[in-house]
Amino acid sequence: MHTKQLFDLSGKTAIITGGGRGIGKQIALGLAEFGANVVVCSRKIEDCLITCEELNEIGVGSLAIKCDITVLEDINNVVNETLTKFGTIDILVNNSGVTWGSPLEDYPIDKWRKVMEVNVTGTFMMSQAVGKVMINRQSGKIINIASLAGLGGVSENIMDAVGYNSSKGAVITFTKDLAAKWGKYNINVNAIAPGFFPTKMSKKLLEVKEETILARTPLKRFGSDDDLKGVVVFLASDASAYITGEIVVVDGGFNVS
Numbered sequence: 001m002h003t004k005q006l007f008d009l010s011g012k013t014a015i016i017t018g019g020g021r022g023i024g025k026q027i028a029l030g031l032a033e034f035g036a037n038v039v040v041c042s043r044k045i046e047d048c049l050i051t052c053e054e055l056n057e058i059g060v061g062s063l064a065i066k067c068d069i070t071v072l073e074d075i076n077n078v079v080n081e082t083l084t085k086f087g088t089i090d091i092l093v094n095n096s097g098v099t100w101g102s103p104l105e106d107y108p109i110d111k112w113r114k115v116m117e118v119n120v121t122g123t124f125m126m127s128q129a130v131g132k133v134m135i136n137r138q139s140g141k142i143i144n145i146a147s148l149a150g151l152g153g154v155s156e157n158i159m160d161a162v163g164y165n166s167s168k169g170a171v172i173t174f175t176k177d178l179a180a181k182w183g184k185y186n187i188n189v190n191a192i193a194p195g196f197f198p199t200k201m202s203k204k205l206l207e208v209k210e211e212t213i214l215a216r217t218p219l220k221r222f223g224s225d226d227d228l229k230g231v232v233v234f235l236a237s238d239a240s241a242y243i244t245g246e247i248v249v250v251d252g253g254f255n256v257s
Contacts, residue, residue: 006239010035013061013086014236015078017069017126018096020047022199023145023228027093028055030229031236037061039082042096043068061086069096069122075129088137091236092130094123094171095145099164099201103156112163119167120174127178127189135185142178143235144191146171148251151193158212158256159205168193172247179245188244190235195251197223218253 014031018024019040025047028038032055040048040055040062048064055062063085067074082089098118100111127142134140149159150168159165172191179189196213198206206213206222214220231248234240 001238003239007233007237008035009091009233009237012036012090012236013039013082013088014091014093015039015041015082015089015126015130016093016095017067017122018042019093020044020049020051020064022201023194023197024093024095025051026225026228027095027145027232029058030232031091031093032058032060032062033229034233034237035060036091036236037086039063039065039078039086041065041067041078069126070117072125072129075125078126079129079133083133089130089133090139091141091143092126092134093143093145093232093236094126096122097145097164097167097201099161101159101161101164101205103160104162107162115163115167116170119164120170123171123174127174131178131182131187134187135182138186140185140187141236141240142182142187142189143232144171144175144189146175146191146193146247148193148195148249148254148256151247151249152256154256158209158216175247176245183244188235188240190240190244191247192228192231192235193247193249193251194228195223195249195254197227213254216255217251218255221252223250223252 045066052062052064147168149165175191
């Protein structure tokens with residue numbers, strides 16, 4: 001197969017959770033630019049509808065669906081609507097996430113549970129629902145959005161969010177375990193661990209910690225609106241057919257220690 005064909009996503013269908021804005025929107029646009037039909041879902045349907053307008057301008061099929069990934073009925077609705085419109089699900093990007101910042105000794109238990117419910121349980125439930133379709137087809141690509149914060153301990157001088165960091169560590173282990181279990185179905189499961197990207201969720205942190213973060217980043221900048229596109233296209237395409245259970249870090253070389 002020609003190398004260009006390996007990256008071609010024409011005729012494929014992707015679901016991106018939290019695809020209406022930020023990193024999810026960047027991922028949606030990147031997959032669409034290589035030909036994939038894209039379904040974007042999140043709790044805020046307005047953001048998804050705006051993203052769909054941009055996807056339509058690229059010339060691919062798109063669908064916006066309201067979805068809370070902690071609600072099984074919402075997840076099943078996303079799967080059913082996607083199959084009704086496109087007939088298949090080839091790619092799943094688990095991007096939806098929340099965070100909460102607080103010193104560990106004062107971290108509210110309700111916030112811990114909420115972060116875990118969305119970032120870990122939501123990723124599990126969406127993977128399970130879409131995975132059943134992929135198992136039936138004996139083919140699929142699952143890409144989980146983790147974080148460099150999930151790779152190990154992070155000083156409170158950089159990020160004081162034990163729930164978020166722990167949840168992303170869980171996503172990394174979940175990725176590796178799912179890859180080991182579903183490889184027999186020809187399903188590739190990998191994760192991307194982004195560094196610091198300006199989004200609505202990270203805006204306040206980056207404003208306060210900009211100097212500290214950039215001092216530890218060899219490339220001396222935050223992630224851009226294009227820096228995840230190439231990685232996600234690679235992991236979603238046939239170019240990565242022999243790669244599974246891997247965590248691709250995209251952080252400008254950030255030194256967490």
